[in-house]
Amino acid sequence: MSQPAAGQGVRVRDPERAAKILDAAVELFATRGFHAVAMSEIGPAAGIVGSGIYRHFDSKYAVLVALLEDVMSQLLSSADQIIAEHADSDTTMGQLVRTQIDFCLDRRRHVQLYRREIHALQPEDGRRLRRMQRRYNEEWIATLLEIRPDIDDGKARALVHAAIGAIQSIVAYDSGQSREDQTRALTAVAESCLNATW
Known part of the structure; x- marks a missing residue:
């Protein structure tokens, strides 16, 4: 039996x-893996009766799809807003880099989950x-x-993937640095990737 596609498994409640x-599920899925978490564990972790989760999601898979789609x-949405501002290209790239960094720092578990469970x-x-993507x-x-x-185009693609990958590497470990220091370091690394020559 096929699982529901995104949007079909989510009920409006x-x-x-x-x-x-979703907040409880992303923590469980990211730390233990999607397949290792039972649906019955998500409800209590969210502070509701286990069966209450089915009022919002038809299955554990529907929860995963909702998280990855988010x-x-x-x-x-962030990229569209940046592009819509019609700033010069250097400013646009700087904003794209900063948005990616902020997203990884603010939503570390979501990025971990996406990288691990997209397959x-x-x-x-x-x-x-x-x-x-x-x-x-x-x-x-x-x-x-x-x-x-x-x-x-080929080199641009390689450099962009390198820059995004370098930024996302921060979700794999806790550097112990302040947010300001992490942002500064990740910005420098991303800029190095984007400016690389060979």
Whole structure:
């Protein structure tokens, strides 16, 4: 029996309770893995009766899809807002970098979960989220090509993936540094990737 696609498994009820369920689920999924967590554990972790989760989500898989979709929706929305400001390319790239850094620092568990469980999605959901991810990356690539006419599309893609990957590496460990220091370090690393030559 196929699992529900995103949007089909989510029932419109109390949005605050649904948000609590997602907050509890992302912590459990990111630390223990999607397959290791039982649906019955999510409700109590969210402060509700275990069966109450079914008033909002039809299955554990529907919870996972909602969480992963939220990651890309948030990033795409931020990128769209940045591009809509019609700033110069250097400013746009700086804002894209800073938004990615802020997202990773503020929503570490969500990024961990996305990186770990994107392959657990059913084909249709996986393709949809990867299309969203490619669209997000394209904004970076187009902006970098405006800044660096000395490189071709292939090199721009490689540099963008390196920069985003370097920023996202922060979710894999706790550096113990202040947020300001982490932001400064990640900005410098991302800029090094984007300015690299070979």
